[in-house]
Amino acid sequence: MSEHSDFEAGSYVGADRAPGRPDERTLAQEVRGYLLGLGLAALLTIASFWSLQTREIYASGIAMALLVLAVAQIGIHLVFFLHITTDPDNENNILALAFGVLIVCLIVFGSLWVMLHLNHNLMPMDKLMQMQR
């Protein structure tokens, strides 16, 4: 096996692929892929900033819209820059990612859920201070 072979087409021993590695494509196609990713990410970024100024979105829904836009842009980055796709060669990377997403959701939503309920059930701080006096 030559020194350079692991980057060349058809040199794989197995069919697994590492994250961050594009398919075997021509340079122009690869550049086009990155440009497409950049364009989509820029569009979503502009949409996020635009959503603060517009009156098109129901005001109370803006925070939720920003969350959705963030998740969408993260998806774009994963596909176009980290090359995490749904093809079978990416199975290991996808499974690890799915587990990571599960833990992230547990930590963030679990903390918020528990802490907001605690806030709700506890006496407000100023009343508590008055009782101490």
Next chain:
Amino acid sequence: MSTPTLRLAHEPALAPAGIAPGQVSGHGAGGPAPKRIIVGYGFWIFLLSDVIMFSAFFAAYAVLFKSTAGGPTAHELFDLRNTAAETACLLLSTFTCGMASLAVGHRSLKWTQLALLLTGLLGFAFIVLEIREFASFVARGAGPGRSAFLSSFFTLVGCHGIHVSVALLWLGTMMAQFYAKGFRQDIRHRFLCFSLFWHALDIIWVAIFNLVYLVGVLPPELLP
């Protein structure tokens, strides 16, 4: 140069019946995966653990968001023009980092160094903008000690800034290694890890600018 690490010594290079050696495909049929795959997968696992650490900081920030202790709120502090400039820097740098991986794939030292240099400059501009923002907050009496909200803000955004700074150091050593040692296999593996790290940092920034800065400047009555 042979790569003995690709296959364990005690494991014969057997291909399943009916498939010629070297043309095997499918899952587990081809023996141990190439080292590049393993390096990338291992670093991907590390990145996910890093993301989980950030998620804990995000959770702390979300919980403490309203605990301003009478100090300045996010609505009063954040300057979105600065955030937009930082976002543009990081998004462009993630693109130039992608260009650098293409240049490495095509063995072009000139383009690799150029793309890496651009990536580094954009990353440096991001750090400068962030430090200026932090300094202006501290000058206005809104340092990390002012309230629980500001503590969690500086921890979350500062931790991302430290990651970018470390990545800049890493980027400098990658440029030096490509210059001194060329496109050797182990150097390319290190570069693969670096590019994954850089793209992951941009992903974390996407969450920060949307959920910290943009949600933060919403009027309080619009927040859930």
